Amino acid sequence: MSDAAGQCYHCGEALPKGPVRRVMIAGVEQPMCCAGCEAVARLIDEGGLGEFYRFRSEYAPTPDAQLAAHDDEWNAYDRDSVLESYVRQVSDSTSEAVLLLENITCAACSWLIERVLIDDEGVDHIQVNPATGRAILRWRADETALSTLLRRIAQLGYRPHLLGADQAVPMFTRERRAALKRLIVAGLGMMQVMMYAVALYAGAIYDDMDADIALFLRGVSLLVATPVLLYSGTPFLRGAWRDLRARRPGMDVPVSLAIGGAYVASVYHFFTGGEIYFDSVTMFVFFLTTARFLEMSSRHRAALATGDSARALPATARRITTHGETETVALAELRAGDHVRVPAGTIVPGDGRIIAGESTFDESLLSGEFMPAAHGTAENAIAGSLNLTSSVDIEIERIGQNTLVAGIVRLLERAQSERPRLALLADRIAGIFVSAVLVLATVTGFYWWQVAPEQTLPIVLAVLVVTCPCALSLATPTAFVAGTASLARRGLLVARAGSLQTLANADHLILDKTGTLTQARLGIERVECLTPDYDRDTCRRMAAALQTHSAHPIAQAFRDDADDTLTATDVHEHAGQGIEGSLEGHHLRLGQPAWLGVSENTTDGGTPVVLEIDARPVARFVLQDTPRPQAEASLAALRELGLTLEIASGDSPGAVEALARRMGVDDWRARMTPEDKLARLRALQSEGKRVVMVGDGINDAPVLGGADVSVAMGSGSVLAQAQADMLLTRAQLADLASGVRMARRTMRVIHQNLAWAACYNLVALPLAAGGLVQPWMAALGMSASSLLVVANAARLARADHYEPIVAGTPLGPSPTPVVST
Template sequence: MADGQDLSIFVRHGTGGVAGMELAVDGMRCAGCMHAIERGLARETGILNARVNLALKRVTVEWREGALRPEAIVASLAALGFKAYPFLPAHEREAAQQEDKRLLRYLGVAGFASMNIMLLSVSVWSGNANDINPVTRDFFHWVSALIALPTAAYAGRPFFESALRALQAGAVNMDVPIMLGIVLALGMSVIVTLNHGEHAYFDGVVMLIFFLLIGRYLDQLMRRRTRDLAGNLAALKAETATRLGADGSSVIVPIAAIAPGDLVLVRPGERVSVDGLVEAGASELDQSLVTGETAPASVAVGERVHAGTLNLSGALTIRVEAAGAGTLLSEIDRLMAQAVESRSRYVRLSDRAARLYAPVVHATALATFLGWMLFGLAWHQALIIAITVLIITCPCALGLAIPAVQVVSAAALFKRKVMLKQGDALERLAEVDTVVFDKTGTLTLPEPGLSNLAAIAPDVLAAAGALAAASRHPLARPIAMAAGEPRPLETVREHHGLGLSATVDDVEMRLGSVAFCGAEAEAMAVSAAYPAASLIAWRHGARCAVFAVDQHLRPDAAASIRDLRTLGLDVVILSGDRAEAVVPLAEALGIAEFKAGQRPDEKIAELERLAAAGRRTLMVGDGLNDAPALARAHASMSPISATQLAQASADIVFLGEELAPVAASLRIARKARRLMVQNLWFAVLYNAVAVPIAIAGFATPLVAAVAMSGSSLVVTLNALRAGRQPAAVVREGSA
């Protein structure tokens, strides 16, 4: 963000004289950074509230109107050591890519330098230590210094910058002991070299930086910033509306200029921009993205419509009840923000441990130095032992324990057509005991199909498909697809609210409602066989047919539900669809616990009821009405066919038409969590053994660096086990 730029255009002006702004923040690494920012901003005069979202690396700041300018907030964050700028999705993606490249550059330099210094060390110590020429040894030490010092200054920047920011803000994070260990070890190595000593520790320092950068890069992969969830609502939010005057004139005005009581006109093909009552006209609305209802809803005078729904056929005149902030769409947006904020308080296990780890490391090293001084050891010898303690207790294994498992598990999930979006989702997914499914597009395929296709004659299907191809109606689409996407008939006439007609062989052909086609008798039989289906009739002279259009279950839905039960999970359906469509599906899958006609707030209320009962839920959904619930659930999954908002809200997205990835993800998550716990316990046990040895003076900084690096390798190798799954699971995920 250029200096002097006016940031007022990014400020939200709320009720009660409260202004707010959302900022993206660079450099947030752990819970210590989060607390430093919140404490630092809380001290600023005029700021009412500052909430940090560590998962999204953003901070939301609120202040009294006129109390300060937004530029002052950015300056305050800069004083705390954090670069901040108004959140913009494009800028966020670019910054994440630049950070990836930066870490890879540092990693490459550290790896290359580490190999060269290790070769020098081997050359020095390959023979008898007593036979080494001191001049040769000093020469190799100085060459190592010439490699190590600039390498540490360059490749160690991520740790130095993070540690200095934390110290500047009066906090301590897990990078502070790393920085101290690197600086003290380098300083001692230079002193030893100047005094012609035998042991310098340049190789250990560079190796330490190399392994720490591996952990930092793995962590960066799993902590990629997610796109702004609210930005995905833009496609549904109309910026303007056509307002009707008292004299019947119309004018297009910004949505902010629409007030309750105004009349607005919504033409066919336009998205409804307000909540209100239909004053004149009749039409059908596609409201699947808002309510989850699959069938187009017919609306007439006196019926309520919501912003975000799509007008399919006739023009509507709507009396405005709410526009902008008061609509159902804005309520979904609010619920989304609330749910995401509650999740942002989830502190990852490694960060919680690290908050206690850093001060313990410092206290242990200081106590070691003072203790050996009291026992009469020379100060430089006591300092070497303290440095050894500082290095051997650096939280490298702790830093790798979780990210390494996450990366390997993410690769295993990807092989099973599952994409992990949130790094901590594996932990939460492993704790799940209840799976909550949406119906439409989740348990069922995203596109409706013909349920009675086998009963339709091929020539009838071809003729009806050619007529259906001329329509954009969602119920005509399955007929055209079943017919193989034929060329649309010419001179097709549309009859408002009824259907289509065309003259074929001098005889009128119709496709539309049962009444429009005079197919009441045929419809009764089809309706009895498919009570939940929508009926589309076709007539050409004396020939008549009725198509049953319905949502079809995903091919492995029943098997997947059984598989989830074998894992000891309860299964629930929460659907915005009508009860007539939900009940037979729940019965077919053997799911006893289900609710139909659920609004977004009701879905969240049900999830909160389950949470209050001690149940941890996995929400699987695909619609806009599922997005707040996906964000509020303990963990969430969404099919790739879902709306952008649902995908952005979910922790995990899966590909294909099968539900097998749900059970496969749960198995992998449970194993991943076991490995995470094992790695964390190993880090604890490692320090329980290594620290006393270092305190007793039985190790050197070089040995400490090797031991610390070895602990990192152990947790990494253990993490690789996350990619090995039983053969049955592999077959299930790849079916």
């Protein structure tokens, strides 16, 4: 990046012929290729941000020289229609938006953007994630226009885009296609080179291959392995170069040195004679590319599922005109203050207040509770909730990014952006390990260059191969693969392998109530007869005759008592109160005690429903959410494993307390919002607790994203499943207890594998550095070491098929679950 090299110091482009623009940076004049780079470089230096050039891992992007001439492009972002769709009002004067930035390549890029914008007038907060290219911008709209800030970012060379729910899809598609192309090239190349290698090995063993044929096969192997390394292996090579430039060596460095060294040595031996390793190069690139592809796919699924929750709103709404008629308009055309009509069976388009009508709403999207909520005139309706019973008119108060459902999505994104302590520790350990490997290889090469230069290459290559982190890297993933395969057969699907380690070390378990400990289905807990004229069975059958005309969840509790000989007529539902009708000449009403003028008289958290016949109460039904089978025994098994249990629910205190008492859980919390659950989780983590969260609903997604390890029920929402580290495919808590046992067993195997790999390296490294190990011997030793850790990990798949999963209940091996994909 100097004048002598003929490159622009800022963007790396070739310098034009003629006079060269220069900017004084850190006391040294540096060449610039154009006015745009000169302006940005002066901006960086005059702002005291010259450190950017020290820490960047790649050249900065070339600024758009035409930005000044296209102000209208950015001014359009100040329009109300754009602001309402993409900008959230944090307070009366503060706004927030999520941006997708082009050309973000490293941490230095994010550092530069943050330092430049935070000094701008009106900017309260700017945070850029270099891994995803996303930024959260918070500013005071009364002091600074959004277009000014976007233009400022674009002038630095990082073109910004306001991010909506669908914006990430094209970017993910491009990334997936590029990764798939690399994977296909690596796979085809590996298969071809392996075929040539088998022929070469066979010829060497029997010593009967013609020299011309051997040379041909070696040459074709070189031709095939080259694009595999230079195309499919580009991400690893680029990552290693970036790590070295940033002085933060990661696992890409030894991997790149190993495959690059093997490739260079193979090319050298192709022309001079000797062993070639093109088969090892292509195989290593293929397996690493496959792992990266699977990781990318998992990340994309989670991000798209997050966007799906924002897309839960309807595309259109029925707006009421000034003449009282309705017109169908796009959701983006709604404004605060508009009146909309929401018929039964449709979704509420925005947060608002009911101005006419009453109905019941399914608000499980936010509360996670399956019981509908009744709302009437002057009460609030929530965007994304489903209107169940009758049409209502609503005055819109909040739309788009200001709705509660959008708030849950933002909460989820923030929880996911915080890296756990375990990941940071792993990064530090990996950096130390890689640095040590590089130092050892360098020292060995320097020594042999002085003693016997002709031996330097094979010895250094032997050191790199023998210390290649294959056994160390296989020690963990092979045990994880075996352990997760065993867990899958037991009904616990592991979505992120790293969560298995956290589960093994967990000491605190938070459980949601509805859908997790219960089946989210009401059942009749008991029947209390209020008069001797009717017995329990008669009351149940008469109530069922009424409820057969209702789609309310309470009606499901009476389904098993339906009698085909009893048919109710003139049935009418009263939203939030109950149902009435005629049966065999009697007038029946079934509903809330208050509606019928009867005391609730329940202290166990159940839902009371009273049956009235001819204006006389005759029976009280107490309904309870049905607990999952073996839930109590499963929690007892988890307690035996040393986990502290806690229930966190959005349900009423009475219902939560009753279930907690039944399950033997002393610590419980009720009426908790997603924010409350996440705050409780953070409080436990600040105390040093390693927390497992089990949930099933969209409202659980933020706390699932923030937990040390998260578990979703297989019967839960798609978003909860996408954000979870693990999935209970059969929705049985017994599988979680089995999973904790298997996780701890897996960690013991991992420790054994790591100990073996470390001992192997301690023994083999001095021999290789002393010139006593040839590269082929190092490769053989590395393969044997890898096979040993794989074989040790395979024991997990055969371990304890008849382990008691639930405390005191021996169970046989679980059948393989059927998981829809």
